[in-house]
Amino acid sequence: MDLKKSYLIADGQYPLVCTDLVHDEIILYNLDKEAQARLFAEFERITAKKIDRESKLEALSGGQKVVLMALLALLSPALRIEFVHLTHSLDQDKASQILDLIRQSSKEIVLRESS
């Protein structure tokens, strides 16, 4: 990690900042409409659960919140991301799918499993 650069830090222990709607997190991550459509599609592909802007965040399990956080970060305009504790709460299948997306991403990404 280059300390002279700015990173979006996404911590799996604190996956979501908001407590109400998916829409609130989308605003925080500054996702455009195309990114939002991809967010919903990827989330359903990985978790088999449908969400939209009006979905309640409290209806997601702990692992699903981490999946949502990872997708929000990957689809955000951020050029550099540091993921912390990303796979801690994920089952093997979901961790593998998220790591695949990270490998395919053109962003500069750092993975860290400890604080």
Added chain:
Amino acid sequence: MISLPAGKRDIWPGFALSWKNPLSFQMGKSYYLKGDNGSGKSSFIHSVLLPALSGRKDLYVLCLQQQMHLQIYALRAQAAIFRPGFAIRSEEDVWRYLWQDLASRQDELPVYVVADEAHSLDIPQDIQRPICLIYSSHRYQLPETHILDFVQVSPQETVIHA
């Protein structure tokens, strides 16, 4: 020991947990809640298990939340009053703080440890009271643990096999 009679519990509209045989949790044993993300493990803990344990005067419940930042804040505030100098920065600190608090109590009541995706399951060696450990984790499974398998039979229902 606590026992949950067989049955089906509606967790929220459109999702239920069911189990065909009574689920028993005995002192001196550990129970591993196994299942994919979204299969209902945390819902089981919060909607079924903890309500069954709450209000009991004959036992302690030591609960570690899955995403525990709020729990860390709460215990940091408590420690600031009752244990000044005890720094709580991480889940490991919370774990250590709660065990020390329990060790300081002058009774021998049993404790149910409920850990939802905990980082640490290292129970201090000097704890004398009876312990029943109920935990979920995607990282590790303790040896000689009883498995409760959470199998999603549909998006609306998960069946727990013990």
